[in-house]
Amino acid sequence: MTTTRTRRRLQLSLLLGPVTVFLGIFFLGPLVIMMITSLLAPGLYGGVEWEYYPHNFGRILGFADPAFEDFDPVYLAIFFRSVRIALATVLVTLLVCYPAAFQISRLSERWKNFCLFLITLPFFISLIVRLFIWVLILRQTGIVNGVLMATGVIERPLELIYTDGAIVLGMVYVFIPFMFMPVYASVEKLDWSLVRASQDLGAGPVRTFFRVILPLTLPGIIGGCIIVFIPALGNFVVPAVLGGAKVLMLGNLIEQQFLAARNWPFGAALAMLVMAAVLLILFIYVRLDARQGAAVAPTR
Amino acid sequence: MSILKRAASLGLAGYTLLFFAFIYLPLALIVVYSFNADPVNMMNWAGFTTEWYAQVLGFKTTLSENALYIESTDQLLAALRNSLLIAASTTTIATVFGTAIALAIYRFDFLGRRFYRVLMFAPMLMPDIVLGIALLIFFVGAGVHLGLGTIIIGQCTFLISYVFIVVSARLAGMDRTLENASADLGADEWTTFRRIVLPQVLPGVIGGALLAFIISMDDLVITYFIAGVETTTLPIFIFGMLRRGIKPEINAIAVMMLAFSFLIASLGLYFRTRQR
Numbered sequence: 034m035t036t037t038r039t040r041r042r043l044q045l046s047l048l049l050g051p052v053t054v055f056l057g058i059f060f061l062g063p064l065v066i067m068m069i070t071s072l073l074a075p076g077l078y079g080g081v082e083w084e085y086y087p088h089n090f091g092r093i094l095g096f097a098d099p100a101f102e103d104f105d106p107v108y109l110a111i112f113f114r115s116v117r118i119a120l121a122t123v124l125v126t127l128l129v130c131y132p133a134a135f136q137i138s139r140l141s142e143r144w145k146n147f148c149l150f151l152i153t154l155p156f157f158i159s160l161i162v163r164l165f166i167w168v169l170i171l172r173q174t175g176i177v178n179g180v181l182m183a184t185g186v187i188e189r190p191l192e193l194i195y196t197d198g199a200i201v202l203g204m205v206y207v208f209i210p211f212m213f214m215p216v217y218a219s220v221e222k223l224d225w226s227l228v229r230a231s232q233d234l235g236a237g238p239v240r241t242f243f244r245v246i247l248p249l250t251l252p253g254i255i256g257g258c259i260i261v262f263i264p265a266l267g268n269f270v271v272p273a274v275l276g277g278a279k280v281l282m283l284g285n286l287i288e289q290q291f292l293a294a295r296n297w298p299f300g301a302a303l304a305m306l307v308m309a310a311v312l313l314i315l316f317i318y319v320r321l322d323a324r325q326g327a328a329v330a331p332t333r
Numbered sequence: 334m335s336i337l338k339r340a341a342s343l344g345l346a347g348y349t350l351l352f353f354a355f356i357y358l359p360l361a362l363i364v365v366y367s368f369n370a371d372p373v374n375m376m377n378w379a380g381f382t383t384e385w386y387a388q389v390l391g392f393k394t395t396l397s398e399n400a401l402y403i404e405s406t407d408q409l410l411a412a413l414r415n416s417l418l419i420a421a422s423t424t425t426i427a428t429v430f431g432t433a434i435a436l437a438i439y440r441f442d443f444l445g446r447r448f449y450r451v452l453m454f455a456p457m458l459m460p461d462i463v464l465g466i467a468l469l470i471f472f473v474g475a476g477v478h479l480g481l482g483t484i485i486i487g488q489c490t491f492l493i494s495y496v497f498i499v500v501s502a503r504l505a506g507m508d509r510t511l512e513n514a515s516a517d518l519g520a521d522e523w524t525t526f527r528r529i530v531l532p533q534v535l536p537g538v539i540g541g542a543l544l545a546f547i548i549s550m551d552d553l554v555i556t557y558f559i560a561g562v563e564t565t566t567l568p569i570f571i572f573g574m575l576r577r578g579i580k581p582e583i584n585a586i587a588v589m590m591l592a593f594s595f596l597i598a599s600l601g602l603y604f605r606t607r608q609r
Contacts, residue, residue, distance in 0.1 A: 048437040052430040060490040063471035136349040157598040162587040267460030
């Protein structure tokens with residue numbers, strides 16, 4: 034008996050040992066070092082000075098070293114701008130996916146599976162290729178301006194690319210599969226007898242939607258919103274490709290700190306900010322989920 | 334009322350068609366455009382040509398006289414070679430590690446199972462830029478030369494999670510009675526594993542490996558930070574091209590990558606339908 038137990042323990046440590054060491058060094062290690070870096074002083078020519086320096090976080094809020102810098106909320110403005118763009122992305126993606134989820138949930142099993150395959154397929158297509166297509170569509174000599182000019186709607190090409198709208202459009206295009214799957218899972222589970230009951234009891238379509246359909250599909254909506262918001266907030270590829278050369282979002286600001294400005298500790302502090310925002314959202318989600326679970330549990 | 338309902342139903346169906354058009358029309362557009370002889374204006378159809386493809390694949394074209402283009406083709410092929418090399422290495426490592434953790438969590442009862450579960454979901458929920466710069470600080474601080482090695486290690490940290498999720502979905506749906514039967518019939522542990530468990534897990538492992546390969550080939554953000562100056566992968570090459578200005582052969586590259594993605598995705602689908 035003891036031999037089986039020792040053998041099981043040996044098997045387990047063989048399975049877990051190497052991967053634990055690997056992730057400990059190359060995943061948890063870098064995260065800890067990044068946290069430490071965010072509290073250190075920037076070196077004169079890049080790199081870090083090994084001394085405690087709390088002003089990296091102060092700089093995000095606009096109060097850099099109070100001794101020789103004035104209050105300047107430029108980074109705070111970029112943060113709120115990123116949040117705004119990410120929220121717009123979440124909202125548009127939801128509005129795009131939600132009605133389609135209802136239609137697809139009504140189809141026959143064969144068509145349903147085919148549609149789901151079509152929606153997940155873009156996930157496997159290179160992100161940069163998908164974004165590049167939108168550059169072609171939106172740029173000055175692109176298809177949208179071409180059509181509008183050929184039909185005489187406009188005389189000079191519109192400034193479509195390198196705008197906030199272009200960033201949101203690009204992110205919506207890329208994140209559709211992320212939003213669709215959780216929303217669809219909720220919509221497909223929707224109990225239509227409750228909808229009919231609501232209608233029989235005299236509720237109009239608007240009332241039925243807001244009092245029955247929306248609350249019942251809310252878990253999927255919230256899940257999808259979170260899954261889209263997280264990569265949207267810190268995104269740096271979409272703004273870099275569709276947003277032009279300016280610093281537009283947190284992701285670009287972080288990239289600049291590492292590859293151009295060479296202020297690593299400040300970049301690390303910004304990354305910590307992104308991570309903190311993500312953790313906060315996940316924490317709220319888990320709490321809400323637990324509360325909802327508790328509220329639902331007795332009726333089951 | 335019934336007319337209203339019909340109209341609503343038709344409207345929803347029409348909307349769904351638009352939804353799919355929004356996803357696929359741009360992809361169709363680039364395929365058509367990649368054969369356009371006019372490289373500058375998308376609206377202007379200057380005739381059908383396969384010149385861009387020939388250019389990308391390194392054949393002699395009217396363009397190859399231009400020294401600048403030859404250089405870019407060499408860079409492209411080097412980037413492709415790097416991407417394939419990295420994807421092959423990361424897929425191997427991540428598949429072994431991800432499967433190992435999945436087996437440990439689903440087959441053994443031990444302290445810290447929750448910890449490993451959280452550890453497996455963490456890289457997927459973390460914004461990739463955070464992981465990218467954390468790895469950059471780490472590698473530079475440790476004095477490691479940035480290049481193929483750092484890219485492979487860096488990508489593995491999150492690819493393990495993807496393999497884990499695919500394999501554990503397979504393990505969770507597995508029937509344990511067959512194993513018990515095998516043990517009752519006198520097969521030893523290793524034989525049972527080899528003859529019963531492995532064939533059942535294998536589709537999950539293959540699916541996880543395909544997913545890891547695709548994500549590795551496509552990863553831009555994390556690779557971008559830890560690639561160093563002289564190593565270029567395919568996504569980084571295209572990203573750089575987009576930032577410097579678009580050359581027409583990028584369309585042909587994009588379409589070929591599109592075809593590759595479709596191929597791998599259909600392969601994955603084939604394995605999934607076969608296992609049912």
